[in-house]
Amino acid sequence: MIKEIKYKQVGKFEDTKFEKIHNEIFENSVNASKIVAQEIADLIIQKQENGEQCVLGLATGSSPIKVYEELVRLHKSGELSFRNVVTFNLDEYYPMKIENQQSYYHFMHQHLFDHVDIHPENINIPSGDIPVEELDQYCIDYEMKIKQYGGIDFQLLGIGRSGHIGFNEPGSHRNSGTRIITLDHITRRDAASDFNGIENVPKKAVTMGINTIMNAKRIILLAWGHKKASVLQETIEGDITSTIPATFLQDHKNTTIICDAEAASELTRIKTPWLVDQCIWTEDLKLKAVTWLSQEVKKPLLKLTDKDYNEHGMSGLLALEGSAYDLNIKIFNTLQHTITGWPGGKPNADDTNRPERAFPTKKRVLIFSPHPDDDVISMGGTFSRLIDQGHEVHVAYQTSGNIAVNDEEALKFAEVAQKLANDSDISIFNTIKDSLNSKNKGDIDIPEARLIKGLIRQMESYGATRYLGLDDSNVHFLNLPFYETGKIKKNPIGKNDIQIIIDLINEVQPHQIYAAGDLADPHGTHKLCLDAIFEALPLLKKQPFMKDCWVWLYRGAWHEWDISEIEMAVPLSPDEVNRKTNAILFHQSQKDRVMFQGEDAREFWVRAQERNRNTAELYDQLGLADYEAIEAFKRYHF
Structure with missing residues (x-):
């Protein structure tokens, strides 16, 4: 007989006026x-x-x-x-x-x-x-x-x-x-x-x-x-x-x-449960509902009225909170407290209402980047800010990213390297050139071609991190084995992948970990990279340093956190937006011909700019400060 499987169900179908299929x-x-x-x-x-x-x-x-x-x-x-x-x-x-x-x-x-x-x-x-x-x-x-x-x-x-x-x-x-x-x-x-x-x-x-x-x-x-x-x-x-x-x-x-x-x-x-039935109003649901209402009626938070709440299915929430005035201020303050110019914590400051701790003053920070550009695309401004504010920052590129380098780019670098090579070294470049020139569409690259494509992405990463002021010794190329199939389809995450993550975390002993929580990339690498981290964290939990380690999730070029999910919002000045853009542009192999960009035809630097500016604009529309751009993070509790 098949054994009964225990599972966690988030929502069960109810016959409502909205849903027409079980x-x-x-x-x-x-x-x-x-x-x-x-x-x-x-x-x-x-x-x-x-x-x-x-x-x-x-x-x-x-x-x-x-x-x-x-x-x-x-x-x-x-x-x-x-x-x-x-x-x-x-x-x-x-x-x-x-x-x-x-x-x-x-x-x-x-x-x-x-x-x-x-x-x-x-x-x-x-x-x-x-x-x-x-x-x-x-x-x-x-x-x-x-x-x-x-x-x-x-x-x-x-x-x-x-x-x-x-x-x-x-x-x-x-x-x-x-x-x-x-x-x-x-x-x-x-x-x-x-x-x-x-x-x-x-x-x-x-x-x-x-x-x-x-x-x-x-x-x-x-x-x-x-x-x-x-x-x-x-x-x-x-x-x-x-x-x-x-x-x-x-x-x-x-x-x-x-x-x-x-x-x-x-x-x-799920999105607006108060329109379906009576709700159990948790603090998270209150934040979600009020920010939704503000956007729905196109009013800043502090201008919402009792009438707005009653007309949008929230009379029960209003009765619970007393008045729109009190509830508006409460939600406004919650969002205000997510904003910080000190992503590593502000030294010698009251951190009661700040998203990050003031101590230790100088933190060890480990940024995980699934591909060799997600770090600067997703959190380049925060990355730069952490370095400038004196924290010990490390960045770890989880995969080589070699599959995202087109053949023409690899061929160009192989030919340049061949011109500079000694006669005894030329054979490898001839092998690479012959392979790329004779390759049929859909063929898997030979190991030598994957090597040069991976090196292209490594050198681009060094260019970006050096530009931001990070020492090369703090840049880690993990080349997780699950990725190295030469195909779009990757292997499942294995013990070796998880152990590589564990070893690096043990080495750095970070106070902060940043990881990509964006699962919308077209070929699934982000999810596998995040799975590897999530598998590693429980195995590290007994380590004394992990008691002081907080994990922050960022999202990439495809998707952003909902306003109600953001727990740390780092504002960027116009100069910082330009600095972030310049860091992204070091990844030249990904600039003009993005191989796996999904349904969005914009280049990554454009997506990043517009995404960050849209987040800032949303904060502004809710009645908070008007910034040039904002990078957003959600804390992961393990």
Whole structure:
């Protein structure tokens, strides 16, 4: 039997006027995926006991990977067999050969089929290699084969930012069947990092239709991360429309959406729960509600009235606090106390209402940067301020960042180095040049090419840190092993990665740690780097120096903390903004051709400037001081 899995659930679906699809919110995707895998396993076992085949509709992409990992684990532990399972995959790029690493055929075998005892003849994946003139009949045959097996018992789905399920893009009809479709630009842009650029992403795909999906007896849709929050809110709370194909699921009688807290963040009951029901007004929720109200009615905090609160579902809060006047001042003071020009603490000052401690006066500071530029992009002004205020600052670049250097940049440096090299050293540069010149799109770089790309990023980092006044001895290149695959897909965090983090923290014994809490980077490195730190911290907790160590999380070029989450706001002057920008520009390999910039076409220095200025503008709109720019941080308690 499958053992019961204990999990922490953040929010449970309630039938409200807002939500039209059953959904469950979990603290993280790992535990949620185990629950989904258990439901699939229970269905397979039940069908086995009844002597029946179990027909599964399967999805690809990042969302179901943990589900497949758990199913593989159950199989290898002897708890689950796939001998009675028949699978039909949702979609495949077109054109696409099965041997291509970007094919969904490759994906499914890599993550599931190669590790379980499913009969190969029971695996059905749409072909991306069918001649165009045969496609219509092929799609009809795919539909008929599903019907011959009695339909799909369980359909697993993800959701794209365009609202697609399968590859049913906006405009797809409710009655659509398996067919070829043109991919939405958003979908292709989101897949760009897997194909080393949007220009390499196929423009078409073969997909099951909306009607095919809706005929499944049971549907679970997975959604992880804040990038899915907006489309998930429209799917669950919006009207049924072909503009958001996932909304058709509102008409399915046995659908559940499984999401994590970030993906659920735009749901009304999460974002503004006071509009749904009576609230337990914690201090955090009060701060969230009042700052939301200020932005909603476009008034500074101190100008909010009783009428504003009552008209926006907060009469209960007002009754609890006594008056708008008292509550406004309370929230204003809370935000005011987040602002500090002394991120390392102000020496010999009363720190009662400051975000950081006054003592020790000079702190040891360790800044973790996932890539060799996140430090200056995300907190370059604070970095500079900590150095200028006399703290012992260290920066640790967790990965080499070599995959983000384009081939042309590496070739240029190889040729320069070759000109300067002795005759005996030339062979390595010839090897690198030959490899880069003959490389096909999607090929993995040889180790020598990855080395030169990593060195390019190291030297750029030294340029930036020297410019800020940091001694080279305080710059640490960790080159965590999980990253060094030569591919966009990284290995899981391992013991060696965690031990490297532990060793450095033990060496520095910091009073402050800064780490990247931005999980929106397109290729997931930030999350893995943060996971490594979070794994290391509990193992270090018994060390005496850790009692005095505070951890601050910054966010990068993709996403900023909500105003109610900010616990330390460091204002920057115009000169400091320029200084930060100059530090970012030392990373020349990332300036003009950003390989993994996500959906934002702006260069990183522009994003950083505008993000910091927007944060300052928001503080100003709430009625606080008007600064040029602000870098924001949230404290992590471990």
